[in-house]
């Protein structure tokens with residue numbers, strides 16, 4: 417068996433959701449693992465472990481998924497009350513926050529769109545590339561959570577870097593503000609207009625330009641939907657080093673622009689390591705080629721990183737054990753609390769708890785990806801046995817086939833969707849020391865008592881907590897109980913107020929909780945240099961006092 421870590425270059429036009437630039441090409445590392453296992457296999461762990469079964473199928477690589485309970489430590493789940501609240505909140509699922517834009521002033525130096533502008537865009541993009549359709553615009557003006565709503569009157573669909581360059585050159589000269597938009601699955605208001613910004617939609621730039629099986633380098637455009645890249649590489653026997661719940665809609669350009677973390681960062685690392693090169697279009701239309709594929713290149717500043725992301729207590733012992741026992745094959749270590757599981761079971765059709773309905777406080781989803789199925793299986797078996805004997809987990813199930821593995825993932829990936837269905841939701845995406853992570857969830861529960869359902873889940877392996885607070889409807893009173901408390905708490909514990917979602921509009925003014933003033937000033941200077949008029953995705957990322 418051989419496991420190869422191979423690089424894939426991708427040509428990619430990155431729509432840069434919050435930042436001042438457009439990246440066009442992306443080089444992605446792909447990991448190829450060759451696997452030969454085909455036989456089904458089931459195994460028990462003694463009397464407490466009858467639910468453990470190994471998943472083994474014809475997959476090109478050997479992925480094993482297990483879903484287990486971390487030992488329950490107290491807290492009673494108020495089932496009936498909870499369900500009552502969820503029923504009640506369902507009705508409010510698509511109520512918005514009203515206008516968050518009210519907190520921001522439109523930059524008066526930006527021009528307003530006129531008929532000459534439209535004519536010019538039609539000249540370069542053709543009629544089809546210039547969208548004024550109201551219904552289409554209504555969708556593009558609103559974010560996935562229906563929380564942020566802009567009033568753009570125009571959506572442009574470029575097909576090439578050249579067209580993006582022409583759009584930006586023109587917008588810059590006219591001082592027209594622009595919002596780049598990919599799959600619009602962002603959670604911090606970064607991918608929708610705040611006011612009347614022109615939307616540059618990347619969907620038509622969705623070509624995979626090349627894939628080299630030897631180097632593993634994938635070259636693609638920024639509008640490629642993540643799931644399409646995952647499937648494409650899967651068919652070639654390779655793995656995309658990025659996976660997240662929104663994969664069916666989100667685009668790789670948006671992923672890179674937010675340095676999206678996702679479900680397998682624990683194994684493959686962040687996009688800073690996996691993107692080998694980018695081609696970007698600056699605010700003034702200039703195209704910058706940083707499409708290198710070299711692993712080592714110390715000739716000056718590695719500028720592509722400016723564009724990448726230019727927007728997880730008991731579990732800890734289990735995580736340490738998982739790292740120790742599973743080592744290099746550990747590819748996901750996700751956690752959810754009982755309230756998260758309950759949300760999914762209550763709101764998503766066809767989702768079922770793979771384990772007997774006993775109360776447990778935390779659940780962990782572990783996945784391993786390796787190249788030697790019997791060896792990997794043995795490792796996971798050994799780890800689970802050890803974890804059971806040491807009392808780190810109290811129950812668990814191992815997927816027996818790929819369908820079961822997907823149904824385990826559906827529980828974890830379905831949480832944001834279930835939250836949406838439950839009503840209004842306040843989202844916080846935090847990096848925190850793992851041992852402190854859940855303290856915040858508990859403190860928040862005490863603070864809000866019965867007025868909200870506070871859930872905690874996330875990428876424990878990466879120290880990334882998704883604190884979500886669900887209420888019947890948005891309420892400024894509740895918001896003042898959450899903020900700035902949550903930011904102050906995070907800052908006090910030297911965490912980050914945005915682990916993987918970016919700052920967007922939501923947290924632009926809160927950047928100081930995670931970055932010193934001098935650093936923010938330097939960022940503002942860089943933005944000014946690359947986008948002097950500030951037309952690219954205004955009001956996002958940088959504090960409003962520094963961005964206009």
Ligand SMILES: O=C(O)CC[C@@H](O)C(=O)O
Pocket residue numbers: 603661678828829831832843844845874882883884
């Ligand atoms: O909705 C959220 O808060 C998290 C979304 C996403 O990052 C996830 O890990 O599921």
Ligand SMILES: [Zn+2]
Pocket residue numbers: 678874875882916
């Ligand atoms: Zn996440």
